[in-house]
Amino acid sequence: MFIINCPYCGEREQSEFKAGGEAHIVRPKQPTELSDDEWAEYLFMRKNIKGIQFERWVHTHGCRKWFNMIRDTSNDEIKAVYKMGDKPPIK
């Protein structure tokens, strides 16, 4: 349980949000060209990092907008929040 600073609404309880998993997974540009291995990589394989992870969240019970978050998954500390399409503020 933690507080999330929605880039559109400000600080709200985490229970208002849904996690959307790992961020910055690029959708294949040529899906018809993809091998089975590449499909598996895109669809299923995840970094699942213990530490600093880049992920997507949506403010389901609020503005319903998607955004990105950088979070330490070992202690749930949020490092940064940024809008979709923006560059990550930290590496």
Added chain:
Amino acid sequence: MKNKYSIFSLIKNALSYHENWEKAWKDPEPKKEYDIVIVGGGGHGLATAYYLAKKHNIKNIAVVEKGWIGGGNTGRNTTIIRSNYLWDASAGLYDHALKIWEGLSQELNYNVMFSQRGVMNLAHNLQDVRDLKRRTHANRLNGIDAVYLNTEEVKKFCPIINTSPDIRYPVLGGTLQKRAGTARHDAVAWGYARGADEMGVDIIQNCEVKGIKRNADSVEGIETTKGFIKTNKIGVVAAGHSSVIANMAGLKLPLESKPLQALVSEPVKPIIDTVVMSNAVHAYISQSDKGELVIGAGTDDYVSYSQKGSHDIVEGTLSAILELYPIFSRMRMLRQWGGIVDICPDASPIISKTSIKGLYFNCGWGTGGFKATPGSGDLFAHTIANDEPHKLNAAFNINRFISGDLVDEHGAAAVAH
């Protein structure tokens, strides 16, 4: 040879005030080299080592555990054992485990307190009714005991359930697997540890894996907090931390690690003599031999290794429990905790070789691994010893995410799946 546990050893040790019991397992320092190293000293890892030594006659094995054995998800789950899964592959896997459970205390000479008190799954809407009936038929075709109960039969089997038609999610029926039940989770880890230790397995606690040494196509050993250990076979059974270990070997797994919570109440006199699970409202409950109500909550939807969960998940589960069991409205909860579960996209486990020779993974058990402990250990031992899967875990290979031949148990089996 260890002393056998029996009524006589109990009496003998009572005379010396229980001060002379021998250690159930040694506490060795790691040797320089092992034939096989198992990473993770939970139930699955210890069972793997036990069956490798017992059935495959490989004795030079180490189990390395970063904390203490059974201190992870083995000691954190709600101890439910059942095998009423929908698909043939899952039914084969989980019923294999259930059959081993039925004789496990005798085999290990260790009372794992396996109790076949039955597991009931409730239906709260028409789709639940159809799904559970379908699953009952599928179970019977696979030789797994299952019966479908109507509302009156549910009430008769577990009288404290509120079957009134005017609750938010009324009970329309349920399934019952009578061979299912519970076991004492810690005892499973301790029993396997004692058995494995007796056959020469080194159980090394407080030994965290820091790296995997490999060449182009095979493994050479592991770096640990207690130094380098040489081996050319590594079996990883690290549950929520599987991706972390995989990353050390340069592998990616189809897993996400999430907190799953459970809680127990203050102890009370016997009130519920079975296990009741409800998928639709996400509540499941049983009573421990100490008298505590054991309640399983859900997973959070975000990746976390923090072993904590969100309060709203607990609140949701308890509100469902109270609607179904109004009798518990004044119970106080004693303890709440979280464990980190590794969830596969198809909610089925991976017991498999990998693209790296000598590196094996047993992971992805997600929210329901405890019930499979003996079967998982047995099949993983077979896979490591023969470098080939057993026919019962062939479907649970890692390549299914490439071929698309998934074992999709999401929502098909019961709660938390």
